[in-house]
Amino acid sequence: MELLLIFLSAAIVNNFVLSYFLGICPFIGVSNKISSAFSMGLAATFVMSITSIVTWLIYHLILVPNNLEFLQYVSFILVIASLVQFVEMFIKKVSQPLYRALGIFLPLITTNCAILGLALFIVLKEYTFIEGIVFGLGAGAGFTLAITLMAGIREELDLADVPKPFQGAPITLVVAGILAMAFMGFAGLI
Amino acid sequence: MANKVTAAKEFIKGLWDQNPVFKQVLGMCPVLAVTVSAENGIAMALATTFVLVFSSFVVSIIKNWIPSQVRIAAYILIIATFVTIVDLVMKAQFPALSKALGPFIPLIIVNCLILGRQEAFASKNSVGRAVLDALGMGTGFLIALFLLGATRELFGTGMILGFQIMPEVYEPWLIMILPAGAFLTLGLMMGFFNSYSEKKKAEERNTIVEKYRQAKRQAETKPLEAN
Numbered sequence: 001m002e003l004l005l006i007f008l009s010a011a012i013v014n015n016f017v018l019s020y021f022l023g024i025c026p027f028i029g030v031s032n033k034i035s036s037a038f039s040m041g042l043a044a045t046f047v048m049s050i051t052s053i054v055t056w057l058i059y060h061l062i063l064v065p066n067n068l069e070f071l072q073y074v075s076f077i078l079v080i081a082s083l084v085q086f087v088e089m090f091i092k093k094v095s096q097p098l099y100r101a102l103g104i105f106l107p108l109i110t111t112n113c114a115i116l117g118l119a120l121f122i123v124l125k126e127y128t129f130i131e132g133i134v135f136g137l138g139a140g141a142g143f144t145l146a147i148t149l150m151a152g153i154r155e156e157l158d159l160a161d162v163p164k165p166f167q168g169a170p171i172t173l174v175v176a177g178i179l180a181m182a183f184m185g186f187a188g189l190i
Numbered sequence: 191m192a193n194k195v196t197a198a199k200e201f202i203k204g205l206w207d208q209n210p211v212f213k214q215v216l217g218m219c220p221v222l223a224v225t226v227s228a229e230n231g232i233a234m235a236l237a238t239t240f241v242l243v244f245s246s247f248v249v250s251i252i253k254n255w256i257p258s259q260v261r262i263a264a265y266i267l268i269i270a271t272f273v274t275i276v277d278l279v280m281k282a283q284f285p286a287l288s289k290a291l292g293p294f295i296p297l298i299i300v301n302c303l304i305l306g307r308q309e310a311f312a313s314k315n316s317v318g319r320a321v322l323d324a325l326g327m328g329t330g331f332l333i334a335l336f337l338l339g340a341t342r343e344l345f346g347t348g349m350i351l352g353f354q355i356m357p358e359v360y361e362p363w364l365i366m367i368l369p370a371g372a373f374l375t376l377g378l379m380m381g382f383f384n385s386y387s388e389k390k391k392a393e394e395r396n397t398i399v400e401k402y403r404q405a406k407r408q409a410e411t412k413p414l415e416a417n
Contacts, residue, residue, distance in 0.1 A: 019369045024218040025302055036314045070278065073296045078327035081263055112218045113300045120293040140230040166377075173377030180370035 006127075010138030013189055014115050017146040018180040023114030025133055027147055028172050030105070037151035038144065043105045046138025047084060048118055052136030054079055055119040056129055076119045087182045114143055149179060200319050204326030209305045211334035211376075217303035220294050221335060222372040228351050231339030232332065237280065237295060238296050239328025241272045242304050243321055246312040250320035253313045265308045270299045303331065342366045342375055343362050 016022045023044070030040045055076055063069055088106045092099045109115060118139050122132045153175055162171050212218045217238070219324045224234040241303040245268050256264045277295045288295065298304065307327055312320040340350050345365035348356035 004395070021219050021223040021369065021372070022297075024222060028215070028218065032302055070274060073274050073277070073299060074267065077299055078263075081255060081266065084289050085320060092241045111346055113297050116300050117293060119297055163381070163385075165388060166381040170377045170381035170384065173380065176379075177370045177373030179367075182371055184368065184370060 003131065006131055006134050007086040007138035007141075008189065010135050011142035011145065011188045012183070015047050015142045015183055016117070016139045017143055018176070018183045020117065023143055026105075026112055027150060027176070028169060030108075031147050031150040031154055031172070034148060034151045034155060036105075037147045038109075039101050039141070040105045041144025041147050042101075044109055044112060044114065045137070047080075047087060047106075047109050048140040049133060049136045050083060050087065051089045051115050051119055052122055053129075054083060056122055056132045058125075059123055059152055060088060060129075072120075072123065076116060080115050080119070084094055108183050114139065127154075145176060146179070150176065153179070197319065197322060200322040201326040203330075204323065204328070204330040205283075205333065207333060208327075209330040210327050211331060211338075212305075212380055216306055217301045217331065219297060220301060221338065222369075222376060224291055224294050224340055225339040225372060226346075226367050227337040227343045228336055230287075231335035233284075234294065235328070235332035237276050237291075238298055238301060238304070238331055239325070240276055241269060241298055242307060242328050242331075244272050244326040245269045246307060246320040246324035247303060247317060249308045249312040250315060250317045256328055256350040261313065262305070264311070265313075266299065266307060269308075270305055273298045276332075307338060315405070317318065322402075338372075338375060338379065339381070342371055346371065397404055 010016070014020060026040055027046070031037050052158050058075060058079060059069075059072060063072055063075065084106055085132075088099075091106075118136055122135060125135075127135055151156065154172065157171065157175065166174075202209075204210065208214060211221055220234050221239070245265070249265060250266050251352065263308060267391075273296060276298070277288075280291075280295060285361045311323050315323070344350050344355055345363045345364050348354060348360045363371075
């Protein structure tokens with residue numbers, strides 16, 4: 001029950017994109033088409049769940065016993081960067097179709113603040129190992145949901161007559177604002 | 191002399207023409223997340239500027255020794271080091287502010303503005319220019335965060351930096367200090383700035399066309415006078 005609450009809270013109520021503002025760059029950059037947005041969401045979810053496992057282990061098994069907590073930022077970002085590289089090579093070797101679907105999005109994920117943010121939140125909220133994994137999965141699901149919804153709206157928006165100064169980023173932000181308002185309706189859920 | 195003018199331009203371009211937030215749309219996460227009040231915005235911008243200036247300084251010094259294959263990793267490590275310094279200093283000196291900004295101080299590491307400036311500017315230019323560019327971009331970031339933070343604080347609570355601005359009867363718009371307000375304010379602001387700079391550009395174009403026409407008219411009338 002506790003785990004289900006963590007998952008729902010990360011995915012819907014405290015959505016990473018719409019209420020913590022993490023991963024805004026891909027949210028605005030890659031939300032043109034539903035198919036690519038969904039692939040980006042899957043790639044991010046994949047990296048997020050692995051990140052939550054690896055960073056938890058590093059923090060609790062290496063940094064804390066040696067009193068090296070001040071190194072957490074440097075070590076987390078190094079781990080994430082090499083992890084993304086490794087995942088990319090692994091997918092390329094194992095599954096070509098998956099690589100073609102996710103390939104171009106993987107390098108972008110290194111500088112996606114949602115990944116580092118996830119690692120930091122797990123430390124900050126003092127989650128246990130299992131809770132951390134569930135939190136990572138929930139955050140990934142929330143990111144996928146938000147970016148796919150956004151892409152769906154933007155596909156319709158292409159047909160609308162947007163005033164010229166508002167084309168591109170400004171109208172996307174306004175739409176995101178309205179979407180965030182809609183997500184506020186979930187606030188009473190937990 | 192010519193060199194001096196362009197050096198000043200390296201600084202000024204970040205303020206408006208290439209403003210990191212309104213024009214380049216970089217570093218969105220902290221922009222949206224911490225601008226609940228003008229004070230938080232200023233603190234975040236100062237922390238980011240500090241990291242930006244020092245990492246630009248270091249990167250432009252060691253740019254010739256970094257192999258190009260690992261340059262991104264090297265930049266991120268340099269940035270992460272300075273972010274750790276900022277985080278520890280803030281925790282010790284300004285605990286309240288550090289708590290308000292929360293995980294967004296460490297998230298400066300993945301702020302695309304900083305990595306973008308290292309890759310696009312500091313790694314190709316001299317130390318002095320890199321620092322000037324970083325200062326300009328940092329100031330531009332500060333302007334944007336202050337504007338956004340002040341607007342949201344004004345409509346959301348009726349105050350700016352804790353001073354009551356709106357009359358007592360004003361009912362605060364709660365939405366402005368909630369996440370949705372951040373998206374809406376930034377989107378509307380960007381749109382208005384775009385329309386303003388487009389108008390200005392059109393005016394400039396018109397004056398140039400006008401000048402050209404006058405010159406042409408003069409050139410046409412002159413030979414007649416000579417006759």
